[in-house]
Amino acid sequence: MDELRFSARVTSRPDGQADVRVRKRSFEVGAPLTFDNAYDGITAVEQLLGSLGADLVNGLLNRAKKRRVEIDSAEATVEGELDNALMYLDVVGEKGTTAIKRISVRLYVSTFATAEAVKAVWAETLQRSPLANTLKRAVKLDISMKIAI
């Protein structure tokens, strides 16, 4: 079987954003990261964190549907921490890298299903998550799930 590849085409724009085209859809990404709360764009780092959260939230709901476990909704808060953010700003004398060193995900599930059923689907979700499985090889990944009725 040929290797299945997924692709995106990314094009710069004069305003500092980039257009990302995938299949017949597109979205925009801004600077690699920002320290300015008023920055008008979504950074690459924020996209990464959002993508991981979406992978887990949507992955969980898709698998729950498949296993006929009823879940009303799920919400994830995702936080990432750089090894040394000052390196991004070229601060003379700083040490370290701009790599993300730690990501924590807190996932909250709203459901009347049994905890046992939800936990089984959640375990399956983690086993099959493309992003969680990739990132756990590169960063300290701390993921937890809590059931809320």
Next chain:
Amino acid sequence: MAKPIIIGAVLYDPKVSVIWDIIREFFDQNGCPCDVVFFTNYELQVKALMDGQVDIAWNSPLAWVDAQRQSKGTCRAIAMRDTDQDRVSHIITRRQGGPKTLLDLKGKALAVGAKDSPQATLIPVGLLQRAGLTPEKDFKVRRFDLLVGKHGDHIGGELEAFKCLEKGEAAACAMLDMNWERWSGDGTIDPGQFGILATTDRFDHCVFTVRKDFPKALEKKWLKVLFSMSYDNPKHREMMDMEGLKQWRPGRTTGFGPLSEAVEKQKFFKKGR
């Protein structure tokens, strides 16, 4: 395009870089392009200023004293914030049962900030020295060395010093007047329990510093743009609020006496940093 003027600044928090982005853009828009180089500590920044790698250094008061020391008094202090002028530090104690005079600190502990903090360590310790007390002989110095090298830019050391007083592990602590006002206003400090025992002489804080060979014409052009910032202009106000000023003022060198005296008495540069 004219060659940009290189400004040096010490950065302890990435969010502070946003202020410098605004300043850089402002100077660009006003025909005086600047680039900003960030340093992790003032020692590196002063070295870069001396070596000609930066044209203008945004120096802490201690970095100013160091630059003057290294340049044999030839640097120029060209601009500072209104809020950099005439600051004081307070010695804070408990109102009930605390020392009533500086001499009452004999045999007790004074909690201070980082070892290179002018406002939270060097100048307040200097005040006790003026009163005739010798550190580590007449009184113990409880130092909170947070982010050494950044000259007390980060308020963490001062706050830890106050907590030390609050826990009863020191008889007094030192802090900048602005922090006393802020913390006694926001509930961090209960002014009913803690009060000011003594206050230092007035001193000046940060200052834009240039070497003697920085061209006067370029300095004039740069200062003209800097001084054109107005707190009445909403676009300028955002940055000025972030940087904590209402007006840029010409630099002066008359406000570094208490620090120079403290550095000398405490042999700060001789002891190594």
